[in-house]
Amino acid sequence: MNTVNLIIGLGVAMPNEIFNEMKNGAANRPEYQVVVDWLERNGIEALQSRRDEAEALFRRIGITFAVYGEGGDPDRLIPFDMIPRIFNAHEWEKIESGSIQRARALNCFIADVYGSQDIVKAGIVPKAMVAENPAWLARMNGFRPPRDVWAHIVGVDLVRTGPDEFFVLEDNCRIPSGVSYVLQNREVMSRMFPDLFRDGRIRPVDGYSDILAEAMKSVAPPNCAGAPTMAILTPGQFNSAYFEHSFLADMMGIELVEGPDLLVENQKVYMRTTHGFEQVHVIYRRIDDDFLDPKAFRKDSMIGVAGLMDAMMAGNVTLVNMPGTGVADDKGVYIFVPEMIRFYLGEEPIIPNVQTFRCDQPDDFGYVMDNLAELVVKEVQGSGGYGMLIGPTSTKAEIAEFAEKLKAAPSNYIAQPTLSLSAAPVLTEEGLVPRHVDLRPFVVSGASTRMVPSGLSRVALREGSLVVNSSQGGGVKDTWVLSKGAN
Amino acid sequence: MLSRTAEGLFWMGRYIERMENVARLLDAGRRLDNLPRDTPEAHSEWSSIIVASGATSTFPSPLDEATAQTVADHLIRDIENPSSILSCIEAARTNAKAVRNAITAEVWEAINDTRAQLRVHLDQEHDRKNLVDFLDWVRMRGGLALGKIESTMLRDDSSQFTKLGKWFERADATARLLDVKYHVLLPEATDVGGGLDYLQWVQILRAANSAVAFRHLYSRVVDPQGVVDLLVLNDVSPRSLVTALTEIRISLERLASPLAVQQELVRQAVVAENTLRATENHDIFNQGLHTWLTEFIVATNAMAQQTSSAFGFGGDTLSFSQNETQ
Secondary structure, three states: OOOOHHHHHOOOOHHHHEOOOEEEEEEHHHHHHHHHHHHHHHHHHHHHHHHHHHHHHHHHHHEEEOOOOOOOOOEOOOOEEEEEEEEOOHHHHHHHHHHHHHHOOOHHHHHHHOOOOOHOOOOOOOOHHOOOOOOOHHHHHHOOOHHOOOEEEEEEEEEEEEEEEEEEEEEEOOOOOOHHHHHHHHHHHHOHHHHHOOOEEEOOOOOOHHHHHHHHHHHOOOOOOOOEEEEEOOOOOOOOOHHHHHHHHHHOEOOOOHHHHHHEEEEEEEEEEEEEEEOOEEEOOOOOOOHOOOOOOOOOOOOOOOOOOHHHHHHOOOEEEOOOOOOOOOOHHHHHHHHHHHHHOOOOOOOOOOOOEEEOOHHHHHHHHHHHHEEEEEEEEOOOOOOOOEHHHOOOOHHHHHHHHHHHHHHHEEEEEEEOOOEEEEEEEEEEEEEEEEEEEEEEOOOOOOOOOOOOEEEOOOOOOOOOOOOHHHEEEEEEOOOOOOO | OEHEEEHHHHHHHHHHHHHHHHHHHHHHHHHOOOOOOOOOOHHHHHHHOOOOOOOOOOOOOOHHHHOOOHHHHHHHOOOOOOOOHHHHHHHHOOOOOOOHHHHHHHHHHHHHHHHHHHHHOOOOOOOOOHHHHHHHHHHHHHHHHHHHHHHHOOHHHHHHHHHOOOHHHHHHHHHHHHHHHOHHHHHHHOOOOOOOOHHHHHHHHHHOOHHHHHHHHHOOOHHHHHHHHHHHOHHHHHOHHHHHHHHHHHHHHHOOOOOOHHHHHHHHHHHHHHHHHHHHHHHHHHHHHHHHHHHHHHHHHHHHHHHHHHHOOOOOOOOOHOOEEE
């Protein structure tokens, strides 16, 4: 869940059932008319040569993710598709309000879970879902972060099945990544197709770093009197998302620090600078909870900062996101998010969940066992697509083998029906072809909850593939949101 | 600035400069090798290049068996040698990547492209002809990166730390290049001052890119006193030791905060520069050029060490209690 990599474990459908985001029957949807016009004027070869230019640009800027242990150059490019994915203002309104609603409810839930646990008392979420959740951190119990914001950055993974049908596939409340691609994809697109951006109908995304910086400032710890000093904490340059950490620090004009750069003294956090030690107040940490503080969590962590948790508890530093937010984003808790929205916000969910069967419920379990070939089965605690079964693409033997694992520990699993995922046009050697896409918008919470009008669109580049995972041939697209009345 | 960033910039500067200097050393070796000799078995120029580059401990065969080929291999492509051109480029790039936010895109591209192109160069064997071309390429790439640092980076602490690394490295490299002459044996003691001795000094000058400068400045036949004057004491030379110590002092003055350890460092840099300025050519030869250079190298390295600890990187980083100004 914390990685750029994610498998869309849903949906195998006949091509004619797939919603093509560019088409309305045989006609092009109006949102895509600018792209169609450009192609008619310039031809597909021009697009292909622009793609080569774009690739060279990505490589030169150094927008790569690192893959170690597979040999070859560890710095890989994420395949970038030149056809933008386009949402009109109406579609975006729904995505935006639905994602913000979700992030607000999740934050209420985390605060509640580490507080009075009203939602458990009300009988909505089972106690075990909290008490036995490995991501629940006992030491956070009773803690109240500034403004009661826990997950300052939430990535909501969405899929689409029709003109007005969106589903939430997964929430990412820990340290969701990928936003740098949103910003860089746009940068590259605007350089490759300046004429398409000229009339200002595509809403800009540059505000992200300001929104994030404002949010971080607004959650300065109680003991910080003046303007807070902020930093991004990275595991280091061998981390696959290092480019993103460094890019965001640069955009926000704050330091990119590694564990050894920080030191805790008298429950205050300092960074080692060339002018001595300087106190840090807000840390956007891109290190998992487990590795954050060897004094509090894993003792063997070489990338954390000893005493960081004490400093946070003492009100001298704010961590973004807060430790323990993973309690809200496993696949078991996911089922209850619509109820959370009703319980905390008194609203109806704007974007629904995918129907989910809980294998720990006897009725659901029976249904799942009878329909394995049609379903996607996932581990409740699994992340990044490991330990899952995609029924429709698995062999009988694989299904039988998985059924045994399922029988042995039903409560470890949930199952979902296969959805007919939407497809977007992708440039290949054969021209434009439809490929499955998902969307991860980023919701930022501080004094207010905000989004930039875009998100990370990940696309499966192989025909029929549902895998948008970057290490398995998945790519990314620039995601455009059109201003009102722009279609 | 983060101490770790300063460290990355410092070593990025050092390794870019070092890669160029290793190329210069190899070029000196090639030129010395070409000189006429009465006794063909005396190939001390190649072992002297290994000694001067500080690679005696990593050189894989006995030093007196060093040949053009084994020395070139060790100094160009041997990853076991931390100062080989390959190692220098890798290290420069690793440091540049770690401080990517503190350098400009053009500096990054100059270094990153150098590393990409090096792979192509290393795929071919280096015979005598293309060795020269390769060494030229290395010097051009080094110059490109240093030029991009000069012309595109803000003239703030980030470029100062990079320059500091460059000048510490250059001081070390010029001293080592001069010392090559000590290690290249003359067939007979009486040959000192003779034709071969003269030719060897000329090759040292050439490797330091200073042969033409010598003629412009001194209008006389190359002699050891003149070479030492140009490469040690002359403010006009971009490679002289006094130029390096002056630049180091200027950078340290700009970088130092009121922290006591940093003020102390500046004082020492001023002393080092003034001492060198007060040194006369004959003082050096009276002490013995090799001994004098050895002392200079040790003292300069000690100052580099002190620089890294004063700014919070390197082995002895600042402790919290030293966070005091004076």
